[in-house]
Amino acid sequence: MTLNNKRIAWFYCFALLVCVYLPPFGVYDKASSQYFFISILNSISIIVIPFFFKQIDLKKYFRNPLFLLYSGFILISLLSVISAINVVESFVKIFHLITFFISLAIILLFVFKKIIKVDSILIIVSISLLIDMYYSLMGYIPFVLNNIEYNYDQNNRLVGLYGNRNILATLLCFKIPFVILLAYRNKSRIIKLLAFTSLIMAFFNITLLSSRATYLSIIFCLIFLLLTLLFLYKKKLYIKYYLRKTSLFFVPLITALIMSSYSVDSQDEGAVINRVSTITSSSDVSKNTRLRYYNHAVTHTLKYPFLGGGIGNWKILSVKYDADNIENYIIPYNAHNDFLEAFAETGIVGGLLYLLFFLYIPYSFFKNIKEKLYDKEEFTQSILLFLPFIVYFVDLNLNFPSSRPSNQVVLLLYILLVMLTQLKIDEKN
């Protein structure tokens, strides 16, 4: 097997995901080993790339909004070091940003060169979904075998490879549309059946994990899919086709909810209805804690609008703001909203650049929606491809995926997919 640029591209994407699954080698925080593995991969790739990619058009980079926005954010982050209490921690974070940035640059190169297939990415991500589910659901098997009732307190048994149910649930939810797209694009019945089964199990796994942020993501995805349906109805366009294709989302979800109602007692905290109803509860501790963190981040941004508190320094500053609530040195490491944290750390300009980087994804979806609308396949695929963005965006607003390489890796693969499909549409037009 000879190496060529296509294989290099495929291998890079595959290796990027492998970095998430490698053993952590006894680290306290898994993210540190994952960042290290990704930076090894990046450095090797930077050395190897010139041998396989002879002509790289730099102008394409400088015309790419994602590249420019992220470069701008890194630049502002560098400037924000001036206002940092702890400069070293600023550089630790800047190098994390650079790690992501280099991966983004490599991914964009594959897009510009058009050397990776959409299906390859869908397969890679779908396999990773199966791995995640396998390690999680293994913890559920003893409950089934011994006929023991599963309840909310047991969900830490299902965290699988991630050590945290919220991370796992978000990742499962993020990867679900990839499997739907794989089934959509593939004609093989076996693949479709496998995908359908995996989707049911993935949704069921999510209900067992009881992560409210993920439930919220699913609700937003449902609203989005239904609004699109309404839009198509008004326009009198291919509703049946759209319903048939999006049923790959609805049917497994409903099946999983039915399965969950048999597996978790309706009175238990982990029952879907009970978990969803607490999202709006005004007395919920987790919700109120988040609101307090948001308030702190906004206060700090308004106090220091130009360069914020210095990149990588929110974990220090948050102690000052939350001192009355901190117990036993358990500090609010993140603001639980990556945008607000970016604003608080780098000021208004930095925060805006960071926000725009993510908002460019929906922009690229909707900028030529009219053209897509008349191609039912293109349109439906685009709608399905938009779902991971909803999941990631909800996570960005409630948790801290930007500090977790496991989330960033799938985001990179998602960006690759979005850019590839976008490029095809642009060329068609």
Place this chain on the structure above:
Amino acid sequence: MKKISIYFFILLISIGSLISNYKVFNVNVQQIRLSNYLSSGSIATMDLEYLERISTDYPTLSQTVIPFKAITGTYWLQNDSVIKGLNLLEKANKENPYLGFPDSMLAGFYEFIGVKDSFNYYARNAYNKLPNAPQHYVLLSKVLINEDRIDSLEIFFNDIKERIKDKQVFKIYFASAVKNQEKFDSISLSENIQLSKSRFARDPDITLLTDYLVYGEEKVKKLTNLKQQAIDSFNNKPDYSIKIMTEIIQQIYDNLDNYEVLLEMHFRNGDYKEVVDIYSFLNENNAVSLKAVIIEFIAISYVNLNDLKSGCSLALTLKNNNYNISSGLASRCNI
């Protein structure tokens, strides 16, 4: 030419991030051991070789944003390198000025060498930075005890007890109460004893202190000796030991440790029905935070009495908490 320089720039920042991420990774590998030292309060016992492996310069903060310099500084303070230790702790305070951990370490040092003013200064500093950190509260309590301000100690304690569910906070309060019981408000003290019984039934120090306060120091000491005798004679006279333990429980009825000893004795004596009955009684009284090994005895007792559902449910709980259950129990429960 331009392309080549851009390429080398990217290569350079890529290697830069590799080095940075390697350093963070390397420090992270050390952190599990470090957090064990921190949580057990045994920084002074760290071995020097390990201490030197901890990079204090990059990154500077641990996972709980405690500056590494504060940890190494504390080590040196407690190992006769006072100047080095003080310097590191002062630097640590600059790296994270809001946590108060270096202040608390400095307070501990000045308390040890008997410099009251400095101790008061750093203890108050630490408390003002993070008022809800139990370590900081303990330091402030010491300041108040030194100043004989028991009324203030009670006010601070009653304010903090609902927010901080930490045993250190209760320990210093009860230790002070054992010495100065007449100065404490008896109603408030009795409420706090009840509160601690529900929260820290497992903590031997708090149990002992509250038992002293409720049953009297002398009686508790006498019954503790009797308990030891019962344990020692169990192998030869199991029925006698069980009788003694039952009598002790009748006199000190809310000490979970005594129940555990009795449960173990009944289990080893083959009285599975007794084991299950005592467990049911404890369950009814919400005293369920038993040791894992005792829960395993109860699970086995249930299984031996053919109540597989109850026994295996307990066995699964143990397994969920990473407890290695016996192979016999595991195979009976298929886990």
